[in-house]
Amino acid sequence: MRRLAELPFDPRDERAIDGTARWMGALGRFQVLAGALVLFVSIGVVVAWTFAAVTAPEIESDTTPPLVRLGEVSALQFGSVLGGIVFLGILVLRGGVLLTDAAEDLEHHIHATDEDAPYLEDALHALANAFFIDATLLAILGGGLVWLGSLA
Amino acid sequence: MTETLGERRRRGEDDATAPFVLDRSSVRPPTTEPPPTHETGASPNPDEHAHDEHDGVVDLVSRRSIPSSEPLPAPAATSRANDTRRLDKPGRRAARWLAWALVVDALVLLTLAFTSLGRLLDEGAGAPDLLIGSVSLVLALPCVLGARHLAGVGRRTSTPTHDAHGFAQGIGHLRALFVIKATVLFMTLGLGCFAFWLIASLLALL
Numbered sequence: 001m002r003r004l005a006e007l008p009f010d011p012r013d014e015r016a017i018d019g020t021a022r023w024m025g026a027l028g029r030f031q032v033l034a035g036a037l038v039l040f041v042s043i044g045v046v047v048a049w050t051f052a053a054v055t056a057p058e059i060e061s062d063t064t065p066p067l068v069r070l071g072e073v074s075a076l077q078f079g080s081v082l083g084g085i086v087f088l089g090i091l092v093l094r095g096g097v098l099l100t101d102a103a104e105d106l107e108h109h110i111h112a113t114d115e116d117a118p119y120l121e122d123a124l125h126a127l128a129n130a131f132f133i134d135a136t137l138l139a140i141l142g143g144g145l146v147w148l149g150s151l152a
Numbered sequence: 153m154t155e156t157l158g159e160r161r162r163r164g165e166d167d168a169t170a171p172f173v174l175d176r177s178s179v180r181p182p183t184t185e186p187p188p189t190h191e192t193g194a195s196p197n198p199d200e201h202a203h204d205e206h207d208g209v210v211d212l213v214s215r216r217s218i219p220s221s222e223p224l225p226a227p228a229a230t231s232r233a234n235d236t237r238r239l240d241k242p243g244r245r246a247a248r249w250l251a252w253a254l255v256v257d258a259l260v261l262l263t264l265a266f267t268s269l270g271r272l273l274d275e276g277a278g279a280p281d282l283l284i285g286s287v288s289l290v291l292a293l294p295c296v297l298g299a300r301h302l303a304g305v306g307r308r309t310s311t312p313t314h315d316a317h318g319f320a321q322g323i324g325h326l327r328a329l330f331v332i333k334a335t336v337l338f339m340t341l342g343l344g345c346f347a348f349w350l351i352a353s354l355l356a357l358l
Contacts, residue, residue: 004243004319008312013320020323023330030337037341106323124246131253131295135260142264142284149271149280 004120005109018110024127025103031096038089042082049078091137098130239315244306247319251303254326258295264288291329298325 009017105123112119239247268285301322305315 003240004246006312007239007316007319009316009320013316016320016324016327020327020330023327023334027330027334027337030334030341034337034341037344118242121242121246124250128246128250128253131250131257135253135257138257138260138264142260142288145280145284146264146267146271149268 003118004124005112005118014110017106021103021106021110024099024106028096028099028101028103028130031092031099033096035089035091035093035096038085038092042086042089045082088137088140091133095130095133095137098126098133102126102130238308239306239312247302247305247322251299251322254295254299254302258292258299261288261292261295265292291332294325294327294329298322298329301325 102123105119105126108117109119109123265285265288268281268288272281272285299322301318304310305318305322310318
């Protein structure tokens, strides 16, 4: 039996794999950045919500009403929405990590000095998991967008 | 400088794990006179001929006769393209797992695309539906093509060269997908950061 690493790639094949790995790594790093940003913003929103809940009755006065009033939001609604956003952020972050791993494994295979390490198999598994996560994200975000479009 | 695997492959050299191709002519050049061997009874001592040589270089291997039933040693350089071993199970499983993931991704994208375009045709919805539908269709195409090529890797009828090209083409089709996604995500991140800075500046002014 032949391993994936023993496939006879010609230079054109290797160039195609290398080019894909570079863009894959770039997308993975952007996804990690976006996921981390979402998580940091979520933490900031939680801190702001807690601070407002603690200090709002003290600083609100009748003579100077608040500039923006977003309406009454219960803690359960707030927690649900924030939990959903954090879940999406974690999915984006995990997908980015998997894409970066897959890209590094593909580049290791192209520039490898030994064939024993199963770089290609690891890359394909990481890439497959990243695409499953991507499909979940697309289903959630796309479904949400279509649902919002139907409401409008 | 360490020689990489890619450089060795480009030169057509093989490693120790490569299969054997039996070619008697490449192992030893044909000679008109067979050298004296132990089987012919020329010398009972195996090292005797080595001591007879005065130039210091004795090719003991060439003095040995090889029966026709004995397998010959492998030549040093063997082309990988001549190897007809089938892809092993972990390799086939990894390629098909990725093909399935691409199929699932493509199905989700096509569902989104047809839902948006259907709404656009039925209700005459606006630009967002057209944008979602067209982008989903564009993203689904590389997924379908990549899944098609990767699903064919490791079939019983395919040769190793065909497997390698199919694998590279399947991965290469995904490049368009990654380029589009990375560009859109970069623009979204940039615009998001700019909007965040703008809102923060306006709130600071107030």
